[in-house]
Structure formats: structure tokens, C-alpha cells
Amino acid sequence: MRRLSDQEITDIRSKADIADVISQYLPLTRRGRNLWAVCPFHDDHDPSLSISKDKQIYKCFVCGAGGNVFTFVANIEKISFLQSVVKVAKNVGIDLEEALEPAVPVDPRKLTLIQVLKESINFFRYQLNASDGLMIKEYLLNRGISALLIEKFEVGYNPGNDQCSRFLTAKGYQASDIVATNVARVNGSQLADVFANRIVFPIHDEQGSPLGFTARTVLADESAKYINTTETELYTKGLIIYNYHRALPDVKKAEFVIVTEGVTDVIAFYRANIRNVVATLGTAATPQQIRKLRQLHWHIVIGYDGDAAGQKAAFRLGDMLIKANCTVEVLNYRVPMDPDDIINTYGEQHLVQIVENRVAWMDFLLDYSQSLYQLDNYNQKKQYVLAMGAQIKNLRDDLDRKHFTERLAAISGYKYEDLWSLVAQSRKPEKTFEDASVTPPKSDCSKAECEICAQMMISKEAALRFRDELGYLSSPMANRCAILIIDSYRNQDEIVLADLLTKATDPALHDFILWLSDWPLFPKEANPASLGEAMTKVRIDVYEAKIKKYKMESAQLIDAAKKAEIANKIIEAQREITALKRGKKED
DSSP: OOOOOHHHHHHHHHHSOHHHHHTTTSOOEEETTEEEEOOTTTTOSSOOEEEETTTTEEEETTTOOEEOHHHHHHHHHTOOHHHHHHHHHHHTTOOOGGGSOOOOOOOHHHHHHHHHHHHHHHHHHHHHHSGGGHHHHHHHHHTTOOHHHHHHTTOEEEOSTTHHHHHHHHTTOOHHHHHHTTSEEEETTEEEETTTTEEEEEEEOTTSOEEEEEEEEOOTTOSOSEEEOOSOSSOOGGGOOBTHHHHHHHHHHHTOEEEESSHHHHHHHHHTTOOSEEEOSSSOOOHHHHHHHHHHOSEEEEOOOSSHHHHHHHHHHHHHHHHTTOEEEEOOOSSSOOHHHHHHHHOHHHHHHHHHTOEEHHHHHHHHHGGGSOTTSHHHHHHHHHHHHHHHHTOSOHHHHHHHHHHHHHHHOOOHHHHHHHHOOOOOOOOOGGGOOSSOTTOOOOHHHHHHHHHHHHOHHHHHHHHHHTOOOSSHHHHHHHHHHHHHGGGOSSOOHHHHHHHOOSHHHHHHHHHHHTOTTOOSSOOHHHHHHHHHHHHHHHHHHHHHHHHHHHHTOOOHHHHHHHHHHHHHHHHHHHHHHHHHHHO
């Protein structure tokens, strides 16, 4: 581990365009000078997150979230600042992995369980290429799973006679650890292989560490075609996105991710050279899986099976993804098959064409929902129209709403004009960075002190003048801001807002600087006269505060001599105020 210098962090920030980075997580639309997105930090439906390419910052006008590129990555991925710097650096082709803090020590027991799984994978892969596995490998090859794919997905074979359990025991692993991975179970006084007589597919976490297995039987009389690892200390099905670690670079390149049901679906897409694909290992997606999919990419294509069960599951998953502010599309197989069957029946190119011709979520919804209603019945048709109308109304783009209103009219037989009146909605006025509040957040900073800090942000001369002529501000927050600005000018002549936010490690100071940058009265250029007036006002405010304090003290006194002493202090403070005001007028 090594410490990153401020200059290194600044260089990385300057090379990483905030809009490019945020676009990997959120769909962006341009309105005016800025880009806009649905805010991921609160329950947002109308885009309220504004991204300024000029300032290289983002800000939500509803929840107040904001900052630079490092802040965004740290908050959306829930990682540390240093981890976000390393991640952004990698995005611009800079490897800083050695700068990361040492990983939190992993529980030695979990390390042992992971090692048991790795040894099991090695055993299964060896057995697939041994004499007992030759017929199994031939079967895989005949199914179109090439030797290259077998190697990539670490496919193996577990023969009978509890050979894996005996192998692991011979390697010195404790029976309790072998059972804890669900590779074996206790059968009487012995260990019995869980995946005996099965083709075995390893399952990994996002970093590529093994967690468990899914396994297909090779016996005709086996009741369960597929079985998975049961819940263990490592394996929790509802937390896993299969193939995440392999798919990540291809997802970034393709700018969308295909979500399938299972392992063989993923492999089928790889057969067609489509690699931006993952699986939920079943159709009952969990909120945790939705968050992980969202971290992979905001643009998600659902590739569940084309049968009734698969389409029903696609409907449920799509609804969850839409609520998570994802852009959703669906693969239209047109036949009740899974991807593997489609390739085996129609060829790999047919699957490629299905991906290229994927349909919008609203198209899928209009078609699928017809099966939920009896459209020959007036009341049911009305319910269908109202339900679809509500979905169309939520679309953010007027063109989209008009297009799908026309589709709904064609399906239902209602007039377009009648349906449009149902779904049309007035757009909210566009927000701008100038819509910020005049009052600073959680700060007693006066207008004059805000003016001084703002002048200092845009002018080194202003900062040096403040340092030499005044040197303090009454508001603790403004004073901290001023100190940070002066410190930032030590080795540079200009301040970049995005870099200043990086240095503001205290969240309150960070928010104050972000607010100040959008202050409606923020000066467009340095103004020495305004700076001078503001500093005079701060001095006057200090003397007025003293007078107020003296008067309160005098009111508590009885002694005439002490009252007279305080009266003289008040008079002296008033003289200073008068002199300051006179000097201001003369200027």
C-alpha cells in the first residue's frame, strides 16, 4: 500500500470526465447546458440529478446529493474514497491497485472453505478428462459446449462412489469443512458426495472466488435434473449474480447486460459470442440481486425463457428493475424455448438476431399484459387500458408516450385522442444549477462572508488579500472554507471546483462548498470593490456583535463604575463602525 499524493488524485480527476463515468451507471439526457438523470440516491422518478460537464460536478435538486466524480462512485457503490479513486483511475487506464488499503482479514475458516471448493473444482475438472468422464465430455461437446467453453467455465464431472469426498479427505481437509461447503453430506459414519454422477458448474462471487455449484445429472432415473449448493456460510442464492466477474468488462464495452435464468443459458450466449450476460440462478430475483445488476449497468436486457413461466418471471423482474430506475428491454424469442434450445434448433446467428432486435419494456408490457385480461370483456379491457395508461404516463419522453399511446389505441380499439388525454402530463419546469437556495445549508454564513469565499474561489489575488487584510470570518463554516481555499492556492494559481471538493473531506464543508458554487449571487468574475465591501461588512458585523454583547453585560451590572467602563467600550466600537462606514463611502 502506498499513499496517493494530492497531485495524483487531481490528475486522475482531470482525466475522468464525470459525465462519461456517471453514464456507466445511469442513463443521461441533455437539457440545456447540463445532463440529467434520475437520482439513484433517493426515490426519484422525474430526473432531478444534474451533471455539469463545465464544473465537473453533479447535484440532485431534491435530496441534495452532490459532489465530483469520486463522490459519485463512492456513494453509488458504497465504497471508500480511496477505493473510488482507484476505480475511477482504472476507468481512465491507470492502475492504482497497490494504493488500496490492505484487505480486511478474511475469516481463516472461510479461507479454508474457499480452498475446499477450489480443490473440488480441480478434482471435477480432472475427472471430466479422465476415463470415467470421457463420455460426459463427449456429451458436452455434442451439446455445442466447446473445449474452450468447458475450460472458461471450469466445467467438471463428479463420478460416483464418493470419490470427491475421499479425495478431499486425503488432501487433509476436515470432514466438518467439507460438509460446510455442501460438497458432501454425512451419511451414517461416512461422507457422501452431494453432486455424485453430475456435470458440475462452479459458481463464483463478483471477485471470482468460488461459492458453490450447480450440477446436472447424467442419470436417466434421477428425479432432480439440476441441483444447487444449499445455503452455506459462503453461498446465499439470493445474493449471487452468476458470471458477474467474467461479464463485467464485456458489459462495459456493450453498454448493456443480458440477464438470464441459469448457467447453461449464459453458456449458450457465449456459444454465440455474446459475453455481456449473467444469470440470477432462477427466476425469483431479490432486491440484493437488483442492486448488483444495477451496479453492472443501468441498461438491462431480460433474457428469460420464452415459455409462459419465463415470460411471467420476466414481467416480475422488469417491474423490479423499472422501480430501480433501470432502462429495461426484453428478448423476444417468439417460441417457448430457452437460449440453448434456440441455438440447437435455429443456430447461433438466430440468437444474435434476437439480441439485436430486442424490444422495449413497454412493448413487452403491452403484449404480455394482454394475457392477463380478457379484452373481449368491456370491464377487463377498461382495466387493461387504465393499467397500461398508467405505465405510459410514467414514461419521461413525450415521443415515447405518443408512440405507446398509439399502440394501446391499436390494441384496445379506443381513439388515440381519448387515450392521450389519459396519459398526457405536464412536464415540470427544468431545474438549473442556478435554482439553488440563497440560504447556505446548516451554516450561519452571512451574505458578505459568502461573497468573500466566492471571490476567493475564483481569484488567488482575492484569497491573498483576504489573508493579509482580514484573515478570519465569523461563521465557522465560512472560516474553514476560507482556510481550505488559501491552502489550495499554495501550489497553484487557479482552483478547480471538483478538486476543491476532493479536499473537503468533512461532509458538511463539502456540502457548503457545493452549495456556494451554485449560489445565485456567485460572482462571474473577481471584483476587488465587492471584496473590499464584503470585508468591511464583516468587520462592522464583528463590532456590532461586540456592542450587543456589551449591552447584555451592562444590563446585568449594578456597579456604576463597571457600567461606565462598558459604556466606553460601546462608544469605541461605534466609532470604529462609523470609521468603517465612512471609509466605505469614500471608496
